[in-house]
Amino acid sequence: MLDLKRRKSLKRLAGLGACLAMPSGLFARLSEADVPAWDESFDAIVVGSGFAGSAAMLSLMDNGLSKCVMIEKMPYLGGNSAYSGGSMAVAGTSIQARDGIKDDPALQIADTLKSGHNLNDKALVETMIYAGPQTFEWLVENGVKFKWVSRSGGHSVPRSHSAGAGSYITRPLQDKILAMGGEIRQRVIMDELVFNAKGEVVGIAVREKYQFDFENRGDESENKSGARRFYRAYGGVVLATGGWGADVGFRQEFDPALKESVLTTNHAGATGYTAKKLLADDIKFIDMSYIQRMHVTSADEPFFGFAYRWITRAYAYGIMVNAKTGLRFVNEIADRKVGSDAIWAMNEGGKNPPILIMDMEGTKTVDVKDFQRGLSVGAIKKFDTLDELISYYHINREPFLAQLKRYNEFVARSEADKSYRDPEFGRNYSPYKGRYIKVEKPPFFAARPGPKVHHCMGGVKTNLDCEVYKNDGSLVPNLYAAGELTGGRHGYNRLGSNAVLDCLVYGKRAGAKLASVYNAKRGA
Structure with missing residues (x-):
């Protein structure tokens, strides 16, 4: 196929x-x-001012090019990058160590290749991921402040490091460029x-x-x-x-x-x-x-919207059901392709969006400002009781209550046995700051995820130094490309937060390679 x-x-x-x-x-x-x-x-x-363009521009200047x-x-400025979630997937950071998260690049590589159905260019993937920690520190040195680490679908462990929003990465880099x-x-x-x-x-x-x-x-x-x-x-x-x-x-x-x-x-x-x-x-x-x-966006608001932060956490600490059946229909933390395809299949052309539910304890994992934005536009809704939630969304009551009981039992089993996988979808459950979170404490919150076109995995073919290929297999002298314009890193499907890593790592490499070649030519 x-x-x-x-x-x-x-x-x-x-x-x-x-x-x-x-x-x-x-x-x-x-x-x-x-x-x-x-x-x-x-x-x-440099053409373009998002993650890749800003990283390339600063890298050029770091390597001695002044004009x-x-x-x-x-x-x-910033394009999609500026108002994206701005989470960067990196394995082996001080923030992960602080939160007791064990991770390494080999695991991230395995997750990335699995999600991409091994259609990725493995060398590009390995270079991208092994450069992650160094690029992370380079960003910090240039004014980016990462706030927390969370788990995105398809990743084995929490490794998505957020600065709060994409503009909290692009702006510091652009400020440094101007300075x-x-x-x-x-x-x-x-x-x-x-x-x-x-x-x-x-x-x-x-x-x-x-x-x-x-x-x-x-x-x-x-x-x-x-x-x-x-x-x-x-x-x-x-x-x-x-x-x-x-x-x-x-x-x-x-x-x-x-x-x-x-x-x-x-x-x-x-x-x-x-x-x-x-x-x-x-x-x-x-x-x-x-x-x-991408299925972390809401069916009840346009474009990227405001609910995505809550939805992202709800996949990790909540339950998603088909309102008609009252049952789960996919592993909530599956990668974006699996999750989006499952929603697409049961959504009936937008007539039956799924219901994603998290309780008060789960919602506390979301930054309060991000949560309030989603709530204020109606993309996230609050219910004092489960009965209210069930009635509002016309959820098939008895099957749902039985499903929720099983779900909470799965969470309890995971707390006792870290290797546990639920028997329905093979999902494993991660703690938040050492606590495993069930869906049981009111008030309850819900949203309706709606997959939207998000990322183009394909694009210009480049080598590890971002040099661009022609159709005959030769390289185009003096031409470099990075970011979403390029292909090969993600294969069939991109893991959440890997795009920010891709753009920043390869934007930085593009600037460094161009500067190196040019400096050698002019004897600098």
Whole structure:
């Protein structure tokens, strides 16, 4: 089944690439000979201002490049990264040691490959995970303050380290970039890479004062706003433009089920604009059919929303049931693919979202501000008794009460035997600060998870140093890519919090590699 899906994706990709490569003026590869004059010159250019772009930019400057610029097409910085949950999966940190959590990179690698159905590039996975602790400390040194560690679906132990929100990572990095003399520009969109006669990337064509059309997102190539200019890049270009989860037409090229009716967590600017340009430039893409739906978001609010923090903890410390049957239907801490597929299968086109329930003790594991936000918009609801909750959601009462009793017995068994797995779905149960949490103490809280398009596992093929491959297997000189724009790290499905790790580790590596090559060329 996976091989068939992959073959279909490759056919779509080849067809799309062929269409884009047709001589149209819009998508023709841009040669240096066609540049009338360079408007500005830089040591390096970073395209995109999220986790990967910010890490790449700071890494460039850490490694001695002073004249660099990071450009962002939107009128705000950070893209999906800034308002994501911002949890970074790392094995073997001081925070884990503080909380008595035993973990190691080998276990995280095993979890990642299992979730990816071993379709990941193992070398990319190993490099990413072994670099996690060092990257974590680098972030702390640059002003990021991690608050807690929790367990995301598919991970064997709690290893998702949160700073509170994605912007609590991007902003400190951007503040450091500015403090070091780096330049960050908004409303500048990259239209094309510029190649010299040797096939080396020597710069980019951009439009300054670009005005993203929030009312008519559609095909971004129809947006002609902004003034065209040309930026020279002596050392190279790092692409960190993110995924295309908000681009309905482009994502359907690879997964036709992801129609407009399927909501997304992505910000409006997460389009396939850059990817289409790269396809026309003969850049190699992989794993494009693997587009993840995320089930920690609420069916009762748009985009990423506010309830996700509570929902994430409720999967770890609560119970999820089908209201019609009153029964559990999946391991609550399964990975995102398994969880989303199970919800999708029983959801009846949005008519029957599951009910996720946690009691007062479980809800205390959530930061009070995060909890209050979800509560204030109605995505989380409070009930003084189970009877009220059952009545509100029309839950099949007797089967549910019997199910809840069994669930609490499973938690009690896990407290006595750490190796215990429940007989219904093989779930194991983790303590929170040494306490095992049942669902029994009022008041009770509930939410209705609704999977939304979240992450594109596929993208540009790179090596360990983020250098970019062409379709013939050769590397494109002076071109680097990192973050969700790239493929290979996650395989069939991405584990929660591994994307933040991916973006930061490989963004940092991209900047370091570009700087190393450029410094060697100029004898620095």
